[in-house]
Amino acid sequence: MHLGYFNGGRIFFPHPAPLARGLAGLGLLFSTLAHLGCTPPQPEVKIPERVLYLEAQVLEDKGLFSEADTKYQQVVTQNSGSRLATFSHLKSAEIKMRQEEWRDAETNFKLFLSANSNSHLTSFVLFQLLRAHHENSYTGLFFRGREIDRDMEPNRQTISEFQRLYFLYPNSRYLKEARVYYRSARETLADHELLVADYYYRHGLYNAAASRYLYLLRNFPEYPHSTAVLDRLIESYRRNQQPELAGEMERFRSQQSGASVTQPSAGGLVARESSRPNSGAHSE
Numbered sequence: 001m002h003l004g005y006f007n008g009g010r011i012f013f014p015h016p017a018p019l020a021r022g023l024a025g026l027g028l029l030f031s032t033l034a035h036l037g038c039t040p041p042q043p044e045v046k047i048p049e050r051v052l053y054l055e056a057q058v059l060e061d062k063g064l065f066s067e068a069d070t071k072y073q074q075v076v077t078q079n080s081g082s083r084l085a086t087f088s089h090l091k092s093a094e095i096k097m098r099q100e101e102w103r104d105a106e107t108n109f110k111l112f113l114s115a116n117s118n119s120h121l122t123s124f125v126l127f128q129l130l131r132a133h134h135e136n137s138y139t140g141l142f143f144r145g146r147e148i149d150r151d152m153e154p155n156r157q158t159i160s161e162f163q164r165l166y167f168l169y170p171n172s173r174y175l176k177e178a179r180v181y182y183r184s185a186r187e188t189l190a191d192h193e194l195l196v197a198d199y200y201y202r203h204g205l206y207n208a209a210a211s212r213y214l215y216l217l218r219n220f221p222e223y224p225h226s227t228a229v230l231d232r233l234i235e236s237y238r239r240n241q242q243p244e245l246a247g248e249m250e251r252f253r254s255q256q257s258g259a260s261v262t263q264p265s266a267g268g269l270v271a272r273e274s275s276r277p278n279s280g281a282h283s284e
Contacts, residue, residue, distance in 0.1 A: 065099060068095060075088040109128055127165060134181040156189070158185040159186060204239075
């Protein structure tokens with residue numbers, strides 16, 4: 001029944017069609033909203049790792065290294081532990097080497113090795129890791145060089161990685177170049193030890209200075225300034241009131257006078273350690 005209105009003795013009723021269409025429209029609106037509210041969110045489409053890896057390679061070939069590295073990292077994030085994710089670590093490391101971001105390169109090389117310890121590429125990756133440590137030991141933005149009063153950890157890591165490479169792959173094709181980095185790291189470490197020892201000597205800390213000089217002679221027999229170091233060691237013992245040790249080093253110097261002092265025998269430098277506390281801990 002429709003509601004109407006009275007006019008002049010006649011009752012008029014509105015046409016039902018507009019009202020019905022309005023109600024139907026509201027019903028459709030509410031139905032649509034309810035349907036949208038109940039529809040679960042669509043999952044994000046995941047790009048296959050092979051496609052991502054190929055896209056990264058294309059970007060790298062074009063010289064777009066930052067964009068390529070982003071793709072390689074995406075492969076790692078979405079497919080951790082997969083074969084392509086592991087090789088993405090290696091590709092990222094090589095890009096970081098190009099960009100001279102040595103620490104990031106070291107990290108990615110290590111991640112590759114941890115997942116592929118028996119890979120046919122291990123010798124190559126160990127060499128590249130050694131080279132990254134070597135490059136990281138340099139300082140200076142415009143004038144590249146090694147500052148021996150800075151952190152020596154990259155040089156120690158260079159030596160450690162060379163020893164690992166030599167032990168695992170004694171016939172590696174990379175050993176010849178790796179040995180150059182190894183010797184350079186040892187020379188820098190020896191210069192650092194001399195710098196620290198001289199600092200102690202200048203400040204009257206003769207026990208600590210003697211400990212450093214002795215450490216240098218024992219562990220770096222190839223050091224080209226061994227004669228001067230030995231003289232300073234003897235003087236440190238004298239000033240530290242240790243005439244017996246000074247005399248023992250003088251006798252050693254006399255024995256070596258006809259030979260090269262840069263290659264002292266191990267037994268000749270095993271002097272009795274001072275009973276005083278050693279303030280020259282090798283922590284620099």
